[in-house]
Amino acid sequence: MAADVPTLYDWAGGRAAIRRLIDCFYDRVERDELLTAFFPGGVSEEHRDHVTAWWSEVFGGPDAYTRDHGGYERMLAHHVGLSITAEQRHRFASTMSLAADDAQLPDDPEFRAALVGYLEWGTRLAVQNSQPGADVVEHAPVPRWGWGVAPPYQP
Numbered sequence: 001m002a003a004d005v006p007t008l009y010d011w012a013g014g015r016a017a018i019r020r021l022i023d024c025f026y027d028r029v030e031r032d033e034l035l036t037a038f039f040p041g042g043v044s045e046e047h048r049d050h051v052t053a054w055w056s057e058v059f060g061g062p063d064a065y066t067r068d069h070g071g072y073e074r075m076l077a078h079h080v081g082l083s084i085t086a087e088q089r090h091r092f093a094s095t096m097s098l099a100a101d102d103a104q105l106p107d108d109p110e111f112r113a114a115l116v117g118y119l120e121w122g123t124r125l126a127v128q129n130s131q132p133g134a135d136v137v138e139h140a141p142v143p144r145w146g147w148g149v150a151p152p153y154q155p
């Protein structure tokens with residue numbers, strides 16, 4: 001991709017913006033009848049911080065999740081055995097999309113398409129990995145997501 005195309009992380013507004021997204025998301029999750037049981041007692045500060053690090057890295061920011069939080073293998077371990085249903089996955093993905101509005105992330109079609117593309121991909125992998133006896137990919141790098149076919153519109 002051309003050197004002047006920003007990362008999704010920078011376009012979103014950096015770590016503070018990703019943290020707003022994650023907070024708005026989990027604030028909704030805590031009130032959601034399909035999702036709240038995954039987080040007994042509420043979504044901890046530690047979880048919010050780690051998931052912020054994950055999304056920041058995926059979107060092209062610092063590689064803090066790989067360096068400090070156990071990387072792909074730790075993320076995988078958290079999803080194994082959860083038995084996430086199709087309905088829960090859809091609620092998770094649609095709630096994150098709503099949270100992007102709550103958090104006032106950029107709402108240009110290109111950015112939101114990239115965000116939802118990663119969400120769709122990531123949540124479907126989470127469902128697969130969470131099933132009993134799933135044949136998981138045990139080791140992988142933290143993914144890096146990009147703009148796909150539509151980089152940001154910059155006249």
Ligand code: HEM
Pocket residue numbers: 035038039046047050051054069074075078079082084088089092118119120121122123126127
């Ligand atoms: C794009 C999709 C997803 C991403 C990027 C993601 C990311 C993560 C990460 C990075 C962790 C580990 C946090 C840590 O290191 O402490 C985690 C844990 C977890 N995730 Fe996901 N996840 C996704 C989908 C889902 C779905 C669909 C569900 C359930 C409906 C789910 C439920 C959980 C739960 C219950 C934990 C463990 C929480 C804890 O014990 O602190 N995740 N997720």
